[in-house]
Amino acid sequence: MGLALDEPDENDQVVTINEILVAIDFNIEPYTENVILDFSQEKNGLVLLGNESDCC
Template structure:
């Protein structure tokens, strides 16, 4: 699973979370429950946290 700063594909589910438009690929949507987007200062990048039990 990864992150991208792209325009949504036509098959993506588009939702608004905290006033931010987010596109989610339907193939990975079941794995996105209880995830948190965070900023990692060590790597200076965005990371997804949580939901380890459903990880691929």
């Protein structure tokens, strides 16, 4: 799973995570429940945290 700064596609679901609008591809939307959007200095960018046991 990755993150990109881009406009949402027509099939994306737009949700609010930590008060930020996020477009999520409908194919991975079930894996994004109970995740948080955070900044990682180690990875030098935004990351999604949580729900790792359900991820591919």
